Amino acid sequence: MRIETLAVHIGHSSDSSGGAVAPPLVLSTTFARDPEQRPLAGHTYARSGNPNRDDLERLLAALEGGDEAVTFSSGQAATHSVLHALSPGDHVLLPAEAYYGTLALAADHYERWGLIVRHVDMTDQTAVERALRIPARLVWIETPSNPRLQITDIAAVSRLAHGVGAVVVVDNTWATPIWQRPLDHGADLVLHSATKYLGGHSDLTAGAVIARRGAPLIARIRDIQGQLGAVPSPFDCWLLQRSIPTLAARVRAQSASAATIAAVLAAHPDVRVVHYPGLGEHPHHDVAARQMAGGYGGMLAFELRGGREQALAVAARVRLFQRATSLGGYESLIEHRASVEGPRSGTPPALLRLSIGLEHVDDLLADLSAALALA
Numbered sequence: 001m002r003i004e005t006l007a008v009h010i011g012h013s014s015d016s017s018g019g020a021v022a023p024p025l026v027l028s029t030t031f032a033r034d035p036e037q038r039p040l041a042g043h044t045y046a047r048s049g050n051p052n053r054d055d056l057e058r059l060l061a062a063l064e065g066g067d068e069a070v071t072f073s074s075g076q077a078a079t080h081s082v083l084h085a086l087s088p089g090d091h092v093l094l095p096a097e098a099y100y101g102t103l104a105l106a107a108d109h110y111e112r113w114g115l116i117v118r119h120v121d122m123t124d125q126t127a128v129e130r131a132l133r134i135p136a137r138l139v140w141i142e143t144p145s146n147p148r149l150q151i152t153d154i155a156a157v158s159r160l161a162h163g164v165g166a167v168v169v170v171d172n173t174w175a176t177p178i179w180q181r182p183l184d185h186g187a188d189l190v191l192h193s194a195t196k197y198l199g200g201h202s203d204l205t206a207g208a209v210i211a212r213r214g215a216p217l218i219a220r221i222r223d224i225q226g227q228l229g230a231v232p233s234p235f236d237c238w239l240l241q242r243s244i245p246t247l248a249a250r251v252r253a254q255s256a257s258a259a260t261i262a263a264v265l266a267a268h269p270d271v272r273v274v275h276y277p278g279l280g281e282h283p284h285h286d287v288a289a290r291q292m293a294g295g296y297g298g299m300l301a302f303e304l305r306g307g308r309e310q311a312l313a314v315a316a317r318v319r320l321f322q323r324a325t326s327l328g329g330y331e332s333l334i335e336h337r338a339s340v341e342g343p344r345s346g347t348p349p350a351l352l353r354l355s356i357g358l359e360h361v362d363d364l365l366a367d368l369s370a371a372l373a374l375a
């Protein structure tokens, strides 16, 4: 079955009692046992499992071509579970550019806990090979990366990592399984902030780790889910099941608009550079074209010739784009990442990040052109 069909049908258990087509929401924290103390229907306690969470995990595993998904209360909790599955003293190779929170979590908590964290430009295979002369236990890929949409060749870096026995995890939040399925390119684990495109409506936080059967670390990650307890609520699982059937339609529309906006911005005299892997001039366009299935996502960033002042002025003048962090919802957002990330930010101050929503692309273009003309 194609991904659109999987998204509609997998994990959508219907209500056997009343015939409701939309799945029921099960809020119970505890589940009854028979006189022999056996769980009546498989579940025992909501932290260990819940029907909505089971359905969601089956669905996410199917979308990524995996066998198992482990869900969490946020993307950060999912990231935490992967790092926590390692042991003090293990080496971790992180990308030089990735979501700020991922790098901060590793630096602020896991270096103190005993992980040895190193950073490398994951888009440069020679640099990765050199870095792996000191073997790592885990290699982290985020592609496209936040905020400059750098593209890492998942298959090539997975080969290098596996050569030294490292586990490869790919944060697939920005691409979504509609455009990129890292397990098909050799990765061991896929990570999502489900808060973004999977949720799609900016009304929940959740995360997930997905793997094939028997993949390294996944059993320990499942254990961490139950024991550390950062589980998604039944309602958030239900909301995700409600949102994922429209994932393909949303992401395709958002990506088409993003591609148009990227091309228009690239020709604007006030714009120094546009970061969008769908553009032929993007430095890693060829890799993106090879590993992404015909689309490049709904995120883009651009840098203004007028520097920080002009970036802030454009962000101040847009009317349809909302100034807010996050991404992947149906509404378009604009963000001055350097301001949001704070003093440790490595993001260029002239950069604005756009999350393209489902508004008509002409209205979004008119909004950006008017803001650029006034800034």
Ligand code: PLP
Residues within 6 Å of the ligand: 074, 075, 076, 077, 099, 101, 102, 142, 146, 171, 173, 174, 192, 193, 194, 195, 205, 206, 207, 326
């Ligand atoms: N990974 C990426 C690529 C993200 O953009 C984010 C959040 O912006 C996260 C992980 C963390 O997810 P959450 O905010 O759901 O904890």
